[in-house]
Amino acid sequence: MENDLPFSEVVKVFEAIEATTQRTVMAKLLSSIFKEAPPQAMDKVVYILLGQLRPDWEGVELGVGEKLAMRAISTASGLPFKKVEETYKKLGDLGEAARQVMSMKGASTILDYFGAKRSRALTVGEVYESLMNVAKASGEGAQDAKVRLLSSLFAAASPDEAKYIARFIVGKLRLGVADMTVLDSLSDVFNVPKESLEKAYHVHPDLGHIARLLAERGRDALAELRVTPGIPIQPMLAERLSSSKEILGKLGGIAICEYKYDGERAQIHRRGDSVRIFSRRLEDITHEYPDVVGYVMEAMESRDFVVEGEIVTVDPDTGEIKPFQELMHRKRKHDIKEAVEEYPVEVFLFDAIYMDGVDLTDLPLIDRKRALWGAMKPHPKVHHATWRLLDDPAETDKFFLEAISNDCEGIMCKSVKRDSIYELGARGWLWIKYKRDYKSELTDTLDLAVVGAFWGRGRRAGLYGALLLAAYDPDTDQFYTVAKVGSGFTDEDLKKLPEMLDQYKLPHKHPRVVSKMEPDVWFVPGLVIEVIGAEITQSPIHTCCMDPKAGTGLAIRFPRFTGRYRTDKSPEQATTVREVMEMFRNQKKIGEQSIDESI
DNA sequence: AGTGTCTGCCCC
């Protein structure tokens, strides 16, 4: 127990945090744990709190989701898997399900079986260590091993403790606390100004490490955390707007506008001969892009830098940018050589964060770009993102349409003012994205029939969390799925959906519905709702326009409910599969057409 | 050897 603390103490505070909605109160409650925890246990407390085991770039994964978690709970409680699953489905929260199941009278734990009692309380260190062991299990029999480890952990836990262990496993603590609230609390406990703590976190995004450093060595230790090639920084994020006029207004009338490429955002670090590439979520993705490592070695004069750009798949002959789905074939561990040949990529850089020992984050955008250009040699695979300095909404719209006709998602508009620093981790108004689907004129909406629903989780427990939607085929008189939608519903929408759909409920799939997906509830096609998305993509699971040979149908990318119920339409008046196919075929032309119209 | 299910602080 030395250098450790009872898990039950932490769980008590979790319960208190869950009971409030005020972030200031949550931070105060967190402070009570941080004051109590021994310095050596600080990192573990913070990791558990944030639902992670190690910093992102180390790639430690639990490898357990809700199915294996339910198996473990079933084993630990002695109740059938079905019973656990049923409880989970009904409650919409695996944590609450675990708590209930583990406190049932009929439940007999493994310990009971051996005639043992919970002799002593679990500690934070023990919970953390168990979870780490679960993460380490691999190879044949790994799933059984993970389930065994977890079920003994559940058996050793009180029902309240089991609740948070279960939630940790499925990655949803649902405390209303995340990194920012932890920062608030640490700032309070260790009497460090919020700004210096935030800065340290942004350049060294490992809150467990920072918390322990503070506890062990005090606030002066933070000074050693600075931008370091090899350790990812928190990327700057962007706000969104749907017109050039608004955007230029926000940015003071003038902006650097860049193509927004549909690829993977990449943070590229070089320290001497070592190059590392990190994803937007700070995963180390270097192994996926050995070609890019070589390209930047060739293209950059500097030996020490952190730069940022977008990796996209490109047809090497035509220079044409390929769909995002192509790039996803590069997200692999094995057969990278083959993938490098089959899916060639290029890099479009747009910022520099660190160059030759100098942290550039506090410099204005122009100065950072100058540093970037200064370090770049002409290279066939490494470019600067196509850009323009613009101060006129009409010109900006033209550039935006040009970007779309060149297979980009839209443009990024960036402040060029003196204060246009690289705002780490912030979704501020210095960068604004402008995408096609933000403008309804440029993106068709679809009116789709609701053919199924999925039970919601968390704050949507007991309600439908998402609906299964289908387009109509007048030739076969059948409905083919093209999307699930769970975004765009207000609380009011969610509340009334069950009653609206009650009249259509079925115990099985309707004979006129063609679906590979299995929703929790089936409906007779009846209700029609309006949906918008970014584009139509090829789909392995949706049946709309399914080609039986290729096995691919069509789906909506980033679907969301527009808020409009088309009660004026019968399901047979829904968007047809033919229309969806037309949208799929025409979407590439939209940019060109609109440019023509605007001239 | 081939297929199916689950998982990922996945990528978007």
Next chain:
DNA sequence: ATTCTGC
């Protein structure tokens, strides 16, 4: 990725 909600 987008969207909604409480503060």
Next chain:
DNA sequence: GCAGAATGGGCAGACACT
């Protein structure tokens, strides 16, 4: 406006099953 928590399509990897 921030911070957090709901939710989407689709890819490969890992493992289990047949």
